[in-house]
Amino acid sequence: xxxxxxxxxxxxxxxxxxxxxxxxxxxxxxxxxxxxxxxxxxxxxxxxxxxxxxxxxxxxxxxxxxxxxxxxxxxxxxxxxxxxxxxxxxxxxxxxxxxxxxxxxxxxxxxxxxxxxxxxxxxxxxxxxxxxxxxxxxxxxxxxxxxxxxxxxxxxxxxxxxxxxxxxxxxxxxxxxxxxxxxxxxxxxxxxxxxxxxxxxxxxxxxxxxxxxxxxxxxxxxxxxxxxxxxxxxxxxxxxxxxxxxxxxxxxxxxxxxxxxxxxxxxxxxxxxxxxxxxxxxxxxxxxxxxxxxxxxxxxxxxxxxxxxxxxxxxxxxx
Amino acid sequence: xxxxxxxxxxxxxxxxxxxxxxxxxxxxxxxxxxxxxxxxxxxxxxxxxxxxxxxxxxxxxxxxxxxxxxxxxxxxxxxxxxxxxxxxxxxxxxxxxxxxxxxxxxxxxxxxxxxxxxxxxxxxxxxxxxxxxxxxxxxxxxxxxxxxxxxxxxxxxxxxxxxxxxxxxxxxxxxxxxxxxxxxxxxxxxxxxxxxxxxxxxxxxxxxxxxxxxxxxxxxxxxxxxxxxxxxxxxxxxxxxxxxxxxxxxxxxxxxxxxxxxxxxxxxxxxxxxxxxxxxxxxxxxxxxxxxxxxxxxxxxxxxxxxxxxxxxxxxxxxxxxxxxxxxxxxxxx
Numbered sequence: 001x002x003x004x005x006x007x008x009x010x011x012x013x014x015x016x017x018x019x020x021x022x023x024x025x026x027x028x029x030x031x032x033x034x035x036x037x038x039x040x041x042x043x044x045x046x047x048x049x050x051x052x053x054x055x056x057x058x059x060x061x062x063x064x065x066x067x068x069x070x071x072x073x074x075x076x077x078x079x080x081x082x083x084x085x086x087x088x089x090x091x092x093x094x095x096x097x098x099x100x101x102x103x104x105x106x107x108x109x110x111x112x113x114x115x116x117x118x119x120x121x122x123x124x125x126x127x128x129x130x131x132x133x134x135x136x137x138x139x140x141x142x143x144x145x146x147x148x149x150x151x152x153x154x155x156x157x158x159x160x161x162x163x164x165x166x167x168x169x170x171x172x173x174x175x176x177x178x179x180x181x182x183x184x185x186x187x188x189x190x191x192x193x194x195x196x197x198x199x200x201x202x203x204x205x206x207x208x209x210x211x212x213x214x215x216x217x218x219x220x221x222x223x224x225x226x227x228x229x230x231x232x233x234x235x236x237x238x239x240x241x242x243x244x245x246x247x248x249x250x251x252x253x254x255x256x257x258x259x260x261x262x263x264x265x266x267x268x269x270x271x272x273x274x275x276x277x278x279x280x281x282x283x284x285x286x287x288x289x290x291x292x293x294x295x296x297x298x299x300x301x302x303x304x305x306x307x308x309x310x311x312x313x314x315x316x317x318x319x
Numbered sequence: 320x321x322x323x324x325x326x327x328x329x330x331x332x333x334x335x336x337x338x339x340x341x342x343x344x345x346x347x348x349x350x351x352x353x354x355x356x357x358x359x360x361x362x363x364x365x366x367x368x369x370x371x372x373x374x375x376x377x378x379x380x381x382x383x384x385x386x387x388x389x390x391x392x393x394x395x396x397x398x399x400x401x402x403x404x405x406x407x408x409x410x411x412x413x414x415x416x417x418x419x420x421x422x423x424x425x426x427x428x429x430x431x432x433x434x435x436x437x438x439x440x441x442x443x444x445x446x447x448x449x450x451x452x453x454x455x456x457x458x459x460x461x462x463x464x465x466x467x468x469x470x471x472x473x474x475x476x477x478x479x480x481x482x483x484x485x486x487x488x489x490x491x492x493x494x495x496x497x498x499x500x501x502x503x504x505x506x507x508x509x510x511x512x513x514x515x516x517x518x519x520x521x522x523x524x525x526x527x528x529x530x531x532x533x534x535x536x537x538x539x540x541x542x543x544x545x546x547x548x549x550x551x552x553x554x555x556x557x558x559x560x561x562x563x564x565x566x567x568x569x570x571x572x573x574x575x576x577x578x579x580x581x582x583x584x585x586x587x588x589x590x591x592x593x594x595x596x597x598x599x600x601x602x603x604x605x606x607x608x609x610x611x612x613x614x615x616x617x618x619x620x621x622x623x624x625x626x627x628x629x630x631x632x633x634x635x636x637x638x639x640x641x642x643x644x645x646x647x648x649x650x651x652x653x
Contacts, residue, residue, distance in 0.1 A: 050472045056529075094529055097476070098490060101530050135540070155532030164444065164533065202444050202532045209511055209625055209645055211574045214406055218445050228638045254445035287447055291471060294447075 023113055024274050024302070029297045030281065032068070038292045039074045044081030045293040053185050055092050057105030058082055060296035065316055066114075067303050078314055081109050083121050090128030100157035103165045105129055109172035113312055126176055129153070130183050145207025151183070152190040162204035163219050167226035168185035175312050179230070188230055191223050199238025215239075217246045221258030227309050228265035240266055247276070253290055255280050256280050257297030265307030341447040350615065357619035360384055363599070364583045366394040369410075373421020373498045373583070377560065378428060382529035382532075382584040383628040392430035394499040397467075398422055399556075401506045402438045404573050405452035405482035411567040411577035414504050416455040418562045418583070422462055422504060434462075436492050439469030439524045441535050442573075446470060462639060467494045470528035481549030483612065483634040489553045490530040501525075507563035507580055507596055508571035509639055512543050514607040514647045515600065516572050517593040518559035522550045544608040551589060551617055554601045559592040560585045563599065581635050582630065590618030591625045598622070598653060601638035622624040 038045045043160040044058040058078045065075050086092050091102035110126045112118035134154030139147065152166030166187050173184050195203050200215025201223040207213065220243050227236060244258055247270055256276060263269055270276065277298050284290055290298075303310035324627050362380040366373070370429035423434045435542075436455070440446050446468045450456040459466055472492035479486050495501065505521035523535055523546070531537040538546040563580035578601060586592040590613040594604035602622040604610040614620045641648040 047471050095474075098530060117551075154536070155528075156530070156537050159532055159536035160535070162533065203444075205534075208574070209642070210569055211570055213574065214404065216404075216443055216445075217448075218443070238622070250448070251444055252447035252451055255448045283447075283451075286456050287450070287466065 006296055008128065023278070024077075024241035027274065027278055027281065027302065028299065030070075031295050032065070032070075033300075034289060034295045035064065035292055035299070036074065037242055037289075039078075040081075042081070043074075043084075045078060045291060045292045049289065051164055053081065053085075054292075055085055055094060055104040057292035057296075058109055059104060060293050060300075062111040063107075063199070063301040063308075063312065064296035066111075067300065067311060077111060079115055079118050082111060083118060086121055086125065090124030090126075091132075101155070102128075102132075102157065103153070103155050106153070106165070106168040106172040107214035109310060110175055114315065121146060122176065125310050126173070128177060129172070129220075130178070130181060132157075133183075134159055136161065144205055145212070146193050146205065148295070150186060150190040150193055152187045161190060163191065163201050164203065164222050166204075167219075167222035170226035173311055174226075174228075174309050175250040184244075188227065191227060191308075192231070192235065195223070195236070195239060201239065215242055217243060217250060217255040218258045221255070221260070221262030224262030225258070225265050228309050233266065236266070240268060244268060244270075249277070251280050251283055251296035253280055253298050257301045260301040261297075261304060261308050264301070264304055265309065267306060269305065274302060281318075350417060353615040354619050354621050354624040356592075357588065357615065358624040358626070359586060359588035360587075360626045360628055361547070361584060361586035361592050361595045362371045362628045363595065363632060363635060364581050364585075365629050365630050365635065366521055367580055367581050369415050369417045369564055370593075371416050374424035374428065376583055377421050377425035377585065378408065380560075380583070381425060381429065381627065384586060386587075388429045390429075391426060391500075394426075394430075395433045395435065395497065396423075396500045396502060397427045397435045397437050397498040398421070398492065398502050398504050399521065399524060400436065400504045401436055401516070401524065402440050402446070402449045402453060402455070404440075404442055405449050407452075409577075411508075411565045411575070412447070412506070412573055413453050414506050414562045416453060416458050418560070419455065419504060420458045420462070422502065422560055423458075423462065426502075434464050435467055435494065436464055436497060437467035437472075437492070437525075439472075439492070439527055440533075441523060441528070442533060443469070443529065444533055451648060467492070469494065469525055470533075472527060473480045474527055474530065476551055477554060479549050481545075481552030482547045484538075484545035486537075486541050486546065489550065490527060491554065492525060492527050495525065495554065499643075500558060501554065502558045502560060503556050505559065505561045505565035506572075507584075507600065508563050508598070509568055509575060509602075510571045511611060511642075511645045512539070512647050513547065514651050515593070515597055515602060515610075517561055517596045518556075518589045519547050519551050519593050519609060521614065522554055523547070525554055526550065532583060543547070544612065547609040548612045548617070551613065553636065556589055558585070558587055560591045561592060561596050563596065564636075566600070566639065569642055570645065576640070578637060580635070580638060584636050588618040588645060590620050594620035594622075595625060595627065595632065598632060599636055599638060601653050602641070602651050603653040 094101040152161030504519040510516040567575040571574035
């Protein structure tokens, strides 16, 4: 693996307008170092040190590192590793021996974006996604607040559709320019149907036995990222307000990363973004080293000005 | 000539009756044998608040339950709390960090080599957020305790040893293989799909979200009660400690109201601990499907075969509110 040649190669650097470039330089270098520690000799990434290959960790690492002008051979070999674990039907499961967990397929679609050698793999994966959904039914007795008929995507085959896999699938489809597809439009309807009346999203239940459930920052950030430029601001105003209130208290990478990406997509990035990320990184003293997914999300959140979709598409336009 | 029948009607009825009596007696004897085989002890301790010394209480429980230093010395202990969601001021959702801290201290006092806290939350993908907001991160900061996020751990596959759900295999986190004791540290709560959530239901959290989803919808479709049975039959946990200092009644596991039970329940047998907890909540364990299924298979839920140590069960009983429109809570009152 080639070493990072320095910050002059980091494309996103010039786009960060906050003061204290050295400070940001240090954050980026630390995160890259942490991600690279989980690169596997045979290609791809594990989620943590000495862990096994995971397609989700691999995809996130590729998405995060591809955004930087660094010549990193681990990116190409990671793409190849993803390709080698793609099933004949186009899905990219978490484990070949557990093909029903095909939720990483959306992530592979994003990771393969803009890479000619994986164009066919990406197309097969998209075709798979468009042909599969979760379990859906007509609700006779209203046990839950949402409409279970509206299709999105599930975490695992033969289960219901939920907010996070649906959001990831929408992000992947938008990046792959398939947002005009009927499945994308239905998924958009699904997300709006799962939005809590008081603002925000959780994993995907709104009301159960008459009680409205509570929102979660990571789900809200993902849903807002997926709905980027697809609806008017008024429809998600309460959710934005919820996330803007939450973001200043968030100290953990998953919630902070997705929170920043969700707000960024709607041009609500907090002015102290890099401080929030730096503070989050110091929490490793308590929790131990962050995993590939967590580090990648923080790196993406740091370098993306207007959310994940915009970041990936901007890179595509530049290359 | 009319042939004499092989048996007269009177003889037939007599034999049938005698056979019935024999079969009934045999069944009774068999149940008695099963109850005897699974006879258990549980320890109930009063605990008025979360400021008290939980390690002292748990050590007393260990002594009463004959958990000896010889049994724990140099062992790796995995504490599996119940962490679901956190929201400011809601201390009735998750196992309290000070109870977890007390358990860690108690096991270390008996000579445990390492304490690990492991959880795979079912609603929230950000496990670290739960640690941070529940206050458990402070315990981790101040003590040599490692946290394992089960949702993202490497995995291994085991055949389903319970056979009640439609799951053929169980995908389990590797951390389970590297520990000597698995301790289910549940919260005392009612549950809108399972009636109650105690130490057995708490083991939903050992099933990695990466393979079972958020929520763990695979287990819902496979049958919640059946899956609880199967996970317990496959994982074979060693001990249970239930935080009932402040429990949850009504629409649990997250939207119910707090209720002060002011107690801790412990034991080696999870069905016995959960049956005791259910009785303390004013709930009939025989009417909770996963507890009834566990009876005679994974342990006993019979009051007559659970020896209560510590505080008296009847003096600490608190009737948890149940909601009739919730099918899993209908008709389960003791």
